[in-house]
Amino acid sequence: MVTLRIDGQEVKAREGSTVLEAAQEAGIYIPALCHHESVSPYGACRLCSVEVLRGGRSRVVAACLYPVEEGLEVWTNTERIIEIRRTLMELLLARCPGVKAIQELARQLGVEKTELSQEAEDCILCALCVRVCEEVVGLSALSLVNRGTKRRVATPFFEEPGNCIGCGSCAYICPTGAISMEDVGDTRIIRRWGGEARFKLKKCKVCGYYFAPEIQLEYIRKKAGLPEDYFDVCPNCRE
Amino acid sequence: MKLKSAKELEELRSRIIKERDPQKPSIAVCSGTGCHAWGCAEVTAAFKEELQRQGLDGQVTVKTTGCHGFCERGPLVVIYPQRIFYQRVKPQDVPEIVSKTILQNELIDRLLYTDPSTGQKIAYEHEVPFYKRQKRLVFGSNGLIDPQSIEDYFAIGGYAALAKALFELTSEQVLDEVKRSGLRGRGGGGFPTGRKWETCRNAPGEVKYVICNCDEGDPGAYMDRSLMEGNPHLVLEGMVIGAYAIGAHEGYIYVRNEYPLAVRNAQRAIEQAEEYGLLGEDILGSGFDFSVRINRGGGAFVCGESTALMASLEGRPGEPRAKYIHTAEKGLWNRPTNLNNVETWANVPGIILKGADWYRGLGTEGSKGTKIFSLVGKVNNTGLVEVPMGMTLREIIFDIGGGIRGGRKFKAVQTGGPSGGVIPEEFLDLPVDFDELTKVGSMMGSGGMIVMDEKTCMVDVARYFLGFLEEESCGKCVPCREGIKHMREILTRICEGRGKESDLELLERLSATLADASLCALGSTAPNPVLTTLHYFRDEYEAHIKEKRCPAGVCKELINYYVIEEKCPGCGLCVKNCPTEAIIFKGKKKPVEIDYGKCIKCGTCYDVCRLGAIEVR
Numbered sequence: 001m002v003t004l005r006i007d008g009q010e011v012k013a014r015e016g017s018t019v020l021e022a023a024q025e026a027g028i029y030i031p032a033l034c035h036h037e038s039v040s041p042y043g044a045c046r047l048c049s050v051e052v053l054r055g056g057r058s059r060v061v062a063a064c065l066y067p068v069e070e071g072l073e074v075w076t077n078t079e080r081i082i083e084i085r086r087t088l089m090e091l092l093l094a095r096c097p098g099v100k101a102i103q104e105l106a107r108q109l110g111v112e113k114t115e116l117s118q119e120a121e122d123c124i125l126c127a128l129c130v131r132v133c134e135e136v137v138g139l140s141a142l143s144l145v146n147r148g149t150k151r152r153v154a155t156p157f158f159e160e161p162g163n164c165i166g167c168g169s170c171a172y173i174c175p176t177g178a179i180s181m182e183d184v185g186d187t188r189i190i191r192r193w194g195g196e197a198r199f200k201l202k203k204c205k206v207c208g209y210y211f212a213p214e215i216q217l218e219y220i221r222k223k224a225g226l227p228e229d230y231f232d233v234c235p236n237c238r239e
Numbered sequence: 240m241k242l243k244s245a246k247e248l249e250e251l252r253s254r255i256i257k258e259r260d261p262q263k264p265s266i267a268v269c270s271g272t273g274c275h276a277w278g279c280a281e282v283t284a285a286f287k288e289e290l291q292r293q294g295l296d297g298q299v300t301v302k303t304t305g306c307h308g309f310c311e312r313g314p315l316v317v318i319y320p321q322r323i324f325y326q327r328v329k330p331q332d333v334p335e336i337v338s339k340t341i342l343q344n345e346l347i348d349r350l351l352y353t354d355p356s357t358g359q360k361i362a363y364e365h366e367v368p369f370y371k372r373q374k375r376l377v378f379g380s381n382g383l384i385d386p387q388s389i390e391d392y393f394a395i396g397g398y399a400a401l402a403k404a405l406f407e408l409t410s411e412q413v414l415d416e417v418k419r420s421g422l423r424g425r426g427g428g429g430f431p432t433g434r435k436w437e438t439c440r441n442a443p444g445e446v447k448y449v450i451c452n453c454d455e456g457d458p459g460a461y462m463d464r465s466l467m468e469g470n471p472h473l474v475l476e477g478m479v480i481g482a483y484a485i486g487a488h489e490g491y492i493y494v495r496n497e498y499p500l501a502v503r504n505a506q507r508a509i510e511q512a513e514e515y516g517l518l519g520e521d522i523l524g525s526g527f528d529f530s531v532r533i534n535r536g537g538g539a540f541v542c543g544e545s546t547a548l549m550a551s552l553e554g555r556p557g558e559p560r561a562k563y564i565h566t567a568e569k570g571l572w573n574r575p576t577n578l579n580n581v582e583t584w585a586n587v588p589g590i591i592l593k594g595a596d597w598y599r600g601l602g603t604e605g606s607k608g609t610k611i612f613s614l615v616g617k618v619n620n621t622g623l624v625e626v627p628m629g630m631t632l633r634e635i636i637f638d639i640g641g642g643i644r645g646g647r648k649f650k651a652v653q654t655g656g657p658s659g660g661v662i663p664e665e666f667l668d669l670p671v672d673f674d675e676l677t678k679v680g681s682m683m684g685s686g687g688m689i690v691m692d693e694k695t696c697m698v699d700v701a702r703y704f705l706g707f708l709e710e711e712s713c714g715k716c717v718p719c720r721e722g723i724k725h726m727r728e729i730l731t732r733i734c735e736g737r738g739k740e741s742d743l744e745l746l747e748r749l750s751a752t753l754a755d756a757s758l759c760a761l762g763s764t765a766p767n768p769v770l771t772t773l774h775y776f777r778d779e780y781e782a783h784i785k786e787k788r789c790p791a792g793v794c795k796e797l798i799n800y801y802v803i804e805e806k807c808p809g810c811g812l813c814v815k816n817c818p819t820e821a822i823i824f825k826g827k828k829k830p831v832e833i834d835y836g837k838c839i840k841c842g843t844c845y846d847v848c849r850l851g852a853i854e855v856r
Binding site: 062115116146148 | 539541556560561563564709710711712713714715716717718720721722724725728741745748749751752755756757758
């Protein structure tokens, strides 16, 4: 364990963990949009910027990536940091003016409006969907393509992804609702990537509830080496 | 033939030198990228043909060399042993050069360089003012060797530094020498090279890598390219020495595929070095192994950033990652990796051969040695110049660069590439080194130096660089991707006369966030052109915003071209050159008229008029 100070408060953290993790453990709030505990840190939104003091010198770093170290002094709410977060929220608000989650976080950080030119995007390119599909699901049905302002999330060749199992992890993790998912009768619909993808759902033999996409269950079954009839019954009825 | 010891290398070197008659006439045709654009390949072919025709092909050598640096006057030809300097040589000049200069030792007046300040013709390369003021430690050998010939490199002492490092020094001593030399990274950051090596050397791990960064992509900069094209063995030798000091056995040269000549010459150099046992297993019989591979980049500017370069080398998209843990500890494939720029590597053999004390004797307190600059823009002598650290901007731009083109007035110089700063006239006497440039808001960067005259609009310049960076941003982090875009938009509207007074404060606010919060240096330094022009030329921004006026006469929306009737004799030159037929000829001795409905404000009339009868305001 290492000991550091965050906003004057002494915090103990696991060696190899990040400042953001240490702050979260200690109940100190640092805003972040591209961070999620189930995927590796990325450092794209920069909202978790904090000031660290080392050897008398102050430096702005991304808390989600900065490793804790003994004696480190961290300040999460200095004037400089507040100004950075506000400007970042202004940039995001200009990109996604219609997104509720962005509007709310902006308001929370003291940004009501922006004089920057506005777009009508709903994706902030945090890449959580891309990372969860790669790191957790293990499929990489999505990827980031192009560079700079032309960057976007896309499926291979902008077509319906051949290897997507309709698990919905991307929709679940998306902080802006840019990816949406809906189960209608025996069909799951995931909307994004310039269109929608439909998946046939499996019906539980016991309760009759459509509980998950058939190809997702097949993927899990094969990966875990489960018997062929394992998913004939939904997890609730299996108990 | 694999060389098995330092002695065998020295024997080979003596043999090569002995076989070469220093008095034998040798024609060196610069075949760098600039001279290629001037048509040097045809000149070389003409020499070979003419020598054969006159039956001289055995008695005179024709050498295609790397870039000499004076690109402005290409194609360049230097005739040894006298070092006669001919410029702007055309294939038609070749028979005369052979008949007169080679055979009769006679100078051809029209091919000599004229010093514009004295009007004097200059016969010898070393007397040309452009070269005279330089100190070409690294770049000087370019003109002496054929970059595709390792024998040429041996003949000028090549690989002697490597032999010294391997047999006379321990790896600690090599490291110590580089540390003591004060060499700082030439790629941009100016990090002490020895310290980086030391971190990498001490980092735990069996496998370590060294990388040569040849991804230079700044608009107007081409010194790394020219070194790699013109003297690849010098870079390779530096890399082997570095690898020995660090304890690395594998190296990569990351070079953009847009530099085909650099790729080819580096590849050839690796093959030759392997053939002679200077790369590969048991180098010179020392027991030290090191191999180098070339990795061709796709030409993204951001791949010059070390972590993005390593991601690209690993086969992933070239996007940077945080460097809170240095790449010297966890770099390529998470292993300790030492990355240096081409010019940094090329400095190493000299330091090892002549010692750290000699090297420390050059330059300033905090910046040792020399630096190669790519001197471009509105300067008379564009080209590559190598000067000791600490030379003033004035000396570089006026004494070496020959001052401003067309007799115009100097306005500013932008150093350090697209994310460097713009430095105004008041700092012309600034000694150029890493720290001094940073003090005035710019940076050394990789050594780009773009000279601007009074006809350059500072708002437009800032807009141009931000536009470049917007296109080259990888788009990963919000401040860089979104921030640069908005800053470019604001600058564009100021240039178009739609700026608001609050825009300047907005630019400053965005700049602060970009500088503080960006993931990598592309974003954090992107505001530099804006901040420095705002600081030094605020009145120009204000003129655009408040008076809707572009003082330099550049921003099209804010200017018009006018005919000064008293000065216009109706010669019709502008009429002939106008691309949109917007100038109406009114008869001889009558001033022309501009049809503003057709005028696209391209400025051609202004440029072609010899009488100053066209005005822009």
